[in-house]
Amino acid sequence: SRLENTGAVSTHDAQRLGLVGVAARACNLQRDVRANYPVGFYRFVKIVPVRGTTGDVMARARVRYLEAKKSIELVLSLLEQLPIEKLKLECKELQPDSIVVNLVEGWRGEVAHIVATGGAAELEFYKLVDPSFHNWSALEVAMRHEQISNFPLCNKSFNLSYAGVDL
DSSP: OTTTTTTOOOHHHHHHHTOOHHHHHTTTOOOOHHHHSOOGGGGTSOOOOOOOSSOSHHHHHHHHHHHHHHHHHHHHHHHTTOOSSOOOOOOOOOOTTOEEEEEEEOSSSEEEEEEEEOTTSOEEEEEEEOHHHHHHHHHHHHHTTOOGGGHHHHHHHHTOOSSSOOO
């Protein structure tokens, strides 16, 4: 297929560039926050990340397709198990002089939230890291030794956020 080996990223480059999300899994990396750090709901539902092996456009497209298919299956099975009663969770107070890092698997990959509080438990710092931040350098690697005519296809297969906050 014409898509195979177009914009390929090696597993070595993927690990060195810190790829996340579909781009990482298309390179056969086991990178999925839901599976690697299961909290909340994911403690009870085992997520087995879909992975490719070639790291090219076709692998990214196939991983995205198979993940969408698995997500639909998961949602349909969970709808049958929804409780009738309302669920109410209380939000805890902020703790003073604390730093919290939270990772969630967004539709583009790993989203990191970093929060720091001061001595009076006031919010002092908040940073959000979009998965595209990690994957932009992979696009550069994928385009090495490729024709410029492959850029649009390769670029869109990574599905990167230009704003860096498109969550």
